[in-house]
Amino acid sequence: MTELTDDAGFLLSRASGLVARATNAALAEHGLRVRHYSVLVLACGAAEGMSQRDLACRLGLDPSQVVQLVDELADAGLVERRPSATDRRTKLVAGTPLGQRVRRQAARRATRGQQRPLGCLNEEEQATLRALLSRVVDSAG
């Protein structure tokens, strides 16, 4: 490997940055950035909500980063912390009705925004890209 243009790490970093920038721009109207959005999607997607520990694990973030993101989403009324039904010591982060609504709108915007950097690939190629990336992410456990 002598060229960065053939380096998977470099390409991943650049492509990831391009898509994150486009997603941030698409989400700006909701006052969200891509990390808030990821937390919101997970919090809204789990029936009972998700612990901050699980959020950190799923997102590959430090727990302290997740606490801040959840604080900001809670201040905006999009998520709330609820005690777990099975373990009262654990707090679960769950989407509020407003959060669910914002998530649906934000998802449409984010998907459209991502098509700016990804639109050079057709649908099948984008599906292939997602499938390959999914395997890399899943294999990390």
Add this chain to the structure above:
Amino acid sequence: MTELTDDAGFLLSRASGLVARATNAALAEHGLRVRHYSVLVLACGAAEGMSQRDLACRLGLDPSQVVQLVDELADAGLVERRPSATDRRTKLVAGTPLGQRVRRQAARRATRGQQRPLGCLNEEEQATLRALLSRVVDSAG
């Protein structure tokens, strides 16, 4: 898009983070992190060296970030700033002989390190991934 696991932006961010972490671990022995390494590869790859402005553009970084990375590489004796032969006002960042040697060793380590997160894909799949990502990066200009 209701699931993050089907979101290209999320998958890119997670996969990029996994590969960057593995590359950083592989490069630690050289005292380099992945961004230093990228600058070193570009500086060593261009016959005359590369301006800081071009480095920033190629790497998708702010010029101020590039200045700091170049300073650190120069302090380690791996690159040097030389006046351009065609425009004396422009300084080009070029690899030193030591930098060239370190780059070759670091490239082998980085490639091996990346196989930890990417090794779940066979060679053909990795080539497909790189080709798709290259098109996304190139189309951003």
